[in-house]
Amino acid sequence: MAPPPNSAAERNTDMAGEIVVGIGGDGSGWQAARVAARLANLMHTTLVLVFGYEAVAMGPRGGPLEEQVAAIGEEVTTEVRDELLATYPTLAIEVALVQSRPVDALIEVAAAREAEVIAVGHGGSGPLKAALLGSITYEIVHRAPLPVLVVPNDPDDE
Amino acid sequence: MTETLTQESGNASKGLKAGALGLVATTVIAVASTAPGYSLAAGIGGINEAVGVKAPFVMLFAFIPMGCIAAAFFYMNKADADCGTTFTWATRAFGPKTGWIGSWGLIIADLLIMPNLAGVSGQYVLLLFGADKAAENAVYVTLLGCAFILAMCWICWKGIELSARTQVALLSTELLVLAIFAVVAIYRAFGDGVTRTIDGVTYQSVTPSLSWLTPSGLSLSAIAAGLVVAVFAYWGWDTAVSVNEECEDSNRTPGIAAVLSVFILLAIYILTSFGTQAFLGPQFVIDNQGDAVYAVGKQALGGTFNKLLIIAILTSAAASCQTTILPATRSMLSMGSHKAGPGIMARIDPRTLTPKWSTWAFGIFSCLWFVALALVSGSGMITADYNIYWSSIAAVGLAIAFYYGITGFACVWYYRQYLLKSAKSFFLVGVLPLVGAVILTFVFVKTLIDSWKEDYGYGLTAGIGTVFFVGTVLLALGIPLMLICSKKYPGFFSLKPDAQNVIPDPRGTDGPAPELGS
Numbered sequence: 001m002a003p004p005p006n007s008a009a010e011r012n013t014d015m016a017g018e019i020v021v022g023i024g025g026d027g028s029g030w031q032a033a034r035v036a037a038r039l040a041n042l043m044h045t046t047l048v049l050v051f052g053y054e055a056v057a058m059g060p061r062g063g064p065l066e067e068q069v070a071a072i073g074e075e076v077t078t079e080v081r082d083e084l085l086a087t088y089p090t091l092a093i094e095v096a097l098v099q100s101r102p103v104d105a106l107i108e109v110a111a112a113r114e115a116e117v118i119a120v121g122h123g124g125s126g127p128l129k130a131a132l133l134g135s136i137t138y139e140i141v142h143r144a145p146l147p148v149l150v151v152p153n154d155p156d157d158e
Numbered sequence: 159m160t161e162t163l164t165q166e167s168g169n170a171s172k173g174l175k176a177g178a179l180g181l182v183a184t185t186v187i188a189v190a191s192t193a194p195g196y197s198l199a200a201g202i203g204g205i206n207e208a209v210g211v212k213a214p215f216v217m218l219f220a221f222i223p224m225g226c227i228a229a230a231f232f233y234m235n236k237a238d239a240d241c242g243t244t245f246t247w248a249t250r251a252f253g254p255k256t257g258w259i260g261s262w263g264l265i266i267a268d269l270l271i272m273p274n275l276a277g278v279s280g281q282y283v284l285l286l287f288g289a290d291k292a293a294e295n296a297v298y299v300t301l302l303g304c305a306f307i308l309a310m311c312w313i314c315w316k317g318i319e320l321s322a323r324t325q326v327a328l329l330s331t332e333l334l335v336l337a338i339f340a341v342v343a344i345y346r347a348f349g350d351g352v353t354r355t356i357d358g359v360t361y362q363s364v365t366p367s368l369s370w371l372t373p374s375g376l377s378l379s380a381i382a383a384g385l386v387v388a389v390f391a392y393w394g395w396d397t398a399v400s401v402n403e404e405c406e407d408s409n410r411t412p413g414i415a416a417v418l419s420v421f422i423l424l425a426i427y428i429l430t431s432f433g434t435q436a437f438l439g440p441q442f443v444i445d446n447q448g449d450a451v452y453a454v455g456k457q458a459l460g461g462t463f464n465k466l467l468i469i470a471i472l473t474s475a476a477a478s479c480q481t482t483i484l485p486a487t488r489s490m491l492s493m494g495s496h497k498a499g500p501g502i503m504a505r506i507d508p509r510t511l512t513p514k515w516s517t518w519a520f521g522i523f524s525c526l527w528f529v530a531l532a533l534v535s536g537s538g539m540i541t542a543d544y545n546i547y548w549s550s551i552a553a554v555g556l557a558i559a560f561y562y563g564i565t566g567f568a569c570v571w572y573y574r575q576y577l578l579k580s581a582k583s584f585f586l587v588g589v590l591p592l593v594g595a596v597i598l599t600f601v602f603v604k605t606l607i608d609s610w611k612e613d614y615g616y617g618l619t620a621g622i623g624t625v626f627f628v629g630t631v632l633l634a635l636g637i638p639l640m641l642i643c644s645k646k647y648p649g650f651f652s653l654k655p656d657a658q659n660v661i662p663d664p665r666g667t668d669g670p671a672p673e674l675g676s
Contacts, residue, residue: 026509053511063240064495065488065513068506075508 016043017116022050022106022136025076027157029121035151036119037084037091046092047084048113049077052105053097066099073097103139110146118144123153183322184415185422190329191398191481192419194426195336195451195474197391200278202431203447204551206440208383213435214370216381217427220388223601225420226594227562228396230569233587233664237572237671242492243397243485244565246674249496250656251568255640258498258651260568261489262636263561265520268486270554270632271390272524273531275482276303278449279475285452286468293449300532304525310479311521314487317510328477332470336426339451339467340433343458347436354438354457359445361438370432382604386555389601391427393558394481395419433458487516496674498650499643552605553629559602560633566595572656573664580665587664606630650675 021036023029033049040047051073053066077095084093098105110118122137141148205213231243240246244264249257280302284293292298320328344366346352351363373381398419434443434454446453455467491513494503507514531550569591570577577588609626644651653675662668 025511062235063238063242063246064492064504065241065506068495068504069511072506072508072511 016045018046018048018113019043019117019119020048020050020106020110020113020115021119022052022102022121022140023076023080024051024102024121025072028123028136028153029119029151030080030157031154032119032121032149032151033080033084034087036149037088037093041088041091043116045116046094048094048096048109048115049080050096050098050102050106050109051077052100052102054099054101070097070099102136103143106140107144110144115146117147117149119149119151121153122150123155181415181418182326185418186322186326186329188395188398188415188419189333189422190325190474190477191394192392192423193394193474193478193481194391194423194430195332195471196275196278196478197393197474198336198427198430198434199282199449199451199471199475200274201387201391201551202434203443203450204387205384205431206435206443207447208387209376209380210440211364211367211370211435212373212376212380212384213431213440214428215373215376216384216388217391217431218371218424219373219381220385221392221420221424223385223562223594223597224389224392224396226590226592227566227598228416229586230566230591230594231396233573233591234565234569236664237662238674239670240492240674241488242496243489244561244568245489245492245498246496247572248564248568249653249674250671251572252564253655254498254651254653255644256564256568258493258640258643259636260561260564261493261498262640263557263564263633264489265486266632266636267393267554267557267561268482269520269524269527270550270557270628271482272307272479273303273528274550274554275475275479276307276524276528279303279306279472279479281449282452282468282472282475285449286465286472296532300529303528306479307521307524307528310476310483311517314480314483315507315510315512315514315517317512328473331466332474333422333426335463335466335470336430338463339455339459340426340429343433343437343454344429346458347433352437352457356442356457361442364436364439366432366436370435371428379604379608382601383552383608385597385601386552386559386605388555389558389562389598390551390555392423393554394478395423396562397481397485483517483520486520487513490516490520496650497647499647550628552609553632556602556605556629557633559598559605563595563598563602566591566598570595572661575658575661576663576665579663583665 019036019040021029021033023033033047037047053069053073074095074097077097081093081095084091096105096109098109100108106118106120109115118140120137120140137150141150202213205216209216234243234247238246238250242261245257245261247257248260277299280299281293283302283306284290284298347363347366351365353360353362355361376384430451434450437454437458443450443454451471452464452468455464459467490499490503491506492504493499494501494505494516503516503519504513505515506512570588573583573587577584606626606629609629656671660672662671
């Protein structure tokens with residue numbers, strides 16, 4: 001595993017790094033985005049919304065499928081961004097649509113931007129489902145080279 | 159304040175995915191997509207029926223056209239990595255009509271196999287719980303089978319995927335169980351062998367012989383009849399290895415995984431086809447076509463271990479079901495998206511990021527088709543007296559041969575200007591796809607001609623061979639449908655094949671071809 005892009009000791013103590021948050025089309029991570037927005041606002045740093053997408057690995061993908069999924073990603077991130085801007089009008093928000101598995105997308109963006117912390121949603125999958133299908137939260141906590149903030153999803157976000 | 163950036167995932171940042179796990183996982187996905195356990199359970203009876211003890215030869219030989227067509231998939235994917243595969247590629251090479259009808263072949267192949275998948279699953283679920291009597295009841299099997307189809311559609315709609323670790327665990331169990339089954343069966347067939355009298359018929363082991371790997375004594379018709387079932391056994395492998403890899407990937411994992419998966423598949427198919435037919439002779443397999451592997455397993459292993467065999471076949475059927483639904487619905491999505499068919503097929507569920515309408519439409523048609531076959535066949539569906547239900551595997555083979563053939567020819571024709579560039583291009587982009595396409599066309603035409611006759615081993619429907627009837631009627635249905643679509647969607651149907659100057663070098667570093675129709 002790559003070494004942490006920026007250890008706490010090396011960091012410039014006057015300035016906070018960015019906060020990277022992963023959001024999905026199903027409402028997952030939206031609550032995490034709200035918490036992260038509040039923190040980013042207090043920390044005077046930028047919030048990066050990451051939408052990682054990859055069509056199912058088995059079977060063909062690409063072409064119209066990828067295009068449409070990307071369009072949905074834009075829609076979802078715009079919706080979340082607008083909601084956050086309504087609460088924190090001065091917050092700097094950036095959006096990254098990444099064509100990769102959500103976990104890889106988050107780690108990539110966080111590493112590239114030397115972020116302070118990754119925020120992810122959690123909820124839905126019980127231990128059995130997580131063991132069989134894998135859990136984004138579980139994987140990110142184990143693989144991320146930087147601190148991870150886990151926020152329970154709000155069931156009202158669909 | 160806002161910036162949208164779209165990034166491609168880089169190699170360096172893949173972290174734990176790269177390296178050893180990557181190789182194992184890629185190989186596993188290729189083998190799991192092919193579903194050896196299920197393919198064997200469903201196909202071996204038909205192969206034995208066609209070629210007797212030469213099943214191992216047919217299994218070996220069938221890989222050649224499929225491996226060749228994988229090259230066509232690989233190079234066409236470089237020009238256009240569109241989820242429509244054959245649809246998009248044949249349109250680029252030959253024009254919209256060929257693309258449309260090729261895609262129809264793909265969807266029909268997928269649709270035709272669903273009843274069989276569902277039937278095998280329904281039956282093996284019942285066998286798993288010891289309900290051997292219920293497993294012979296067409297009503298129970300049909301109901302369970304439909305539930306299975308709908309459950310698999312639900313999984314595909316939800317976009318649920320087993321984690322790589324779970325897949326590795328399931329597949330290793332499947333392969334291990336199949337290997338033990340085959341080795342025990344082969345071992346017990348040597349020497350005096352085994353004699354069993356079942357339902358008044360006496361079966362006797364056949365001593366395994368290396369001559370089973372040669373075509374000696376087989377007629378061309380028999381080879382074609384065997385191949386049409388055996389191509390089905392490798393179906394899925396090509397897509398898994400050729401379509402999902404990044405073309406510029408410096409990482410050599412995909413190539414090694416493809417080669418590894420071939421050896422695993424060949425080994426397991428040859429071993430298991432030896433085992434199933436040796437233990438009580440090919441006639442026993444033919445007489446138990448409906449549940450051949452279970453029937454042999456019950457005699458050879460018995461008890462608990464046979465349950466493992468059933469579980470292996472069931473997980474394999476589930477994987478196969480997924481790799482059947484996905485390409486079909488992706489092709490429908492691509493057709494809808496390129497305006498070659500109803501736009502609703504292209505609609506994506508924003509939450510699950512999957513083509514919801516196509517998935518459920520495909521699932522519902524599959525159930526209807528399954529129920530229709532069950533009604534036509536009645537109780538004969540299970541007892542396997544070579545009726546419409548079992549002959550559907552051969553009809554699937556016909557449809558596969560049809561659209562794979564088109565894909566192979568499309569590759570050769572599309573890249574014609576590059577074929578003489580180097581010996582390697584000539585061989586990889588020209589010879590391989592052409593050989594695959596020619597063999598598959600031969601299988602297609604020969605099977606059509608033979609299955610027209612009434613003495614073809616699968617019985618009669620409406621006075622002509624059942625395979626011919628099922629395969630041809632459904633494929634031919636595509637022609638009127640295409641004509642209707644060409645009236646309704648003139649935009650797509652006025653497209654021309656790609657101009658020579660926009661076609662990228664398949665073995666060069668040119669980018670993909672420009673958008674379809676631009």
